[in-house]
Amino acid sequence: MGIAMVELDPMESQVTPFFKYLTVEDIPASEREGKAVHKTIEVCELRFAGDRQYAPVVPADAMYRREGTRVITYAERFSEQYRQFLSGATQEASGTALEELTNYGITPAQLSLCRAVKVYSIEALNLMEGPQLKVLGTHANDLKEMARRFMEDRSSGSSAQREIEELRQRLAAMEANEEKQAYETEAVGRAAEGFREEAIEQAAFAHMTDEQIKGLIKERTGQAPRGNPSRETLLRMAEEIVNEGA
Structure with missing residues (x-):
């Protein structure tokens, strides 16, 4: 046999x-x-x-x-x-x-x-x-x-191998978590930068009255805003005009 x-x-x-x-x-x-x-x-x-x-x-x-x-x-x-x-x-x-x-x-x-x-x-x-x-x-x-x-010896080797595999899994999880945190931090940074730029743009018209902003819009577009828009709407319209002109 x-x-x-x-x-x-x-x-x-x-x-x-x-x-x-x-x-x-x-x-x-x-x-x-x-x-x-x-x-x-x-x-x-x-x-x-x-x-x-x-x-x-x-x-x-x-x-x-x-x-x-x-x-x-x-x-x-x-x-x-x-x-x-x-x-x-x-x-x-x-x-x-x-x-x-x-x-x-x-x-x-x-x-x-x-x-x-x-x-x-x-x-x-x-x-x-x-x-x-x-x-x-x-x-x-x-x-x-x-x-x-x-x-x-084989049992000890198996235990050591299991410990190594568990360590690899923990390291992989840590790396994945670090990558996630880095991505989230970058996303927050991009969002914060966007908010900052928007705040700067809004600040450029903050000293102007509603009538002055309407005048600016009419000057740039040839048409004054219709109705009685809120100041927030006027600021947004002014920002869009400036951005399009840029």
């Missing part, structure tokens, strides 16, 4: 499924034919970490569990490996490859020992206890310690 690795629930790493074809006798057909009739079925061999002897084989379509009225088969339980089996690809065990313990001191002989007792991942090794662990013999404690250190 070729063993590649894929990240899954650590508890699943205690069980390594291996789908294969198995030829068995078809009893009903044999009885009908009066001779042995065989058929090929899909089965799943379950390999348990640290257990050399126990490796049950179940039909791929056998029930693993029931959820209400829905039946979950072993093919569905290990759907990724089942798809790999059907496509002829290497069936991948769950967890992190034991080779990742090289920097922690694992030797080729220890790797071979682990595979011999159906331990294919660091997660599986880390979870082994009691009789399971004893199958590793004199290497048990060393291997268990390597797995523990690896899991601890």
Whole structure:
């Protein structure tokens, strides 16, 4: 069995499924034919970490569990490996490859020992206890310690990565807030400048009476304001005339 690795629930790493074809006798057909009739079925061999002897084989379509009225088969339980089996690809065990313990001191002989007792991942090794662990013999404690250190380091690394990501998000939020404040400050500045200019323009006519402003408007446009406009309206009309002339 070729063993590649894929990240899954650590508890699943205690069980390594291996789908294969198995030829068995078809009893009903044999009885009908009066001779042995065989058929090929899909089965799943379950390999348990640290257990050399126990490796049950179940039909791929056998029930693993029931959820209400829905039946979950072993093919569905290990759907990724089942798809790999059907496509002829290497069936991948769950967890992190034991080779990742090289920097922690694992030797080729220890790797071979682990595979011999159906331990294919660091997660599986880390979870082994009691009789399971004893199958590793004199290497048990060393291997268990390597797995523990690896899991601890990975957890620390994950925490550090989360902290870095949170810091990046906070910085991004701060930058966005600063940009927003700068935009709002600029907008307020533009508005204030507009008000200031308008006030200056209005101040230019503040010393004039309403009649003088009307005279100015008539002089510039050739027509006096109609009706009896308010002073505010006269000031606005005067400003527009001046701006158009500019």
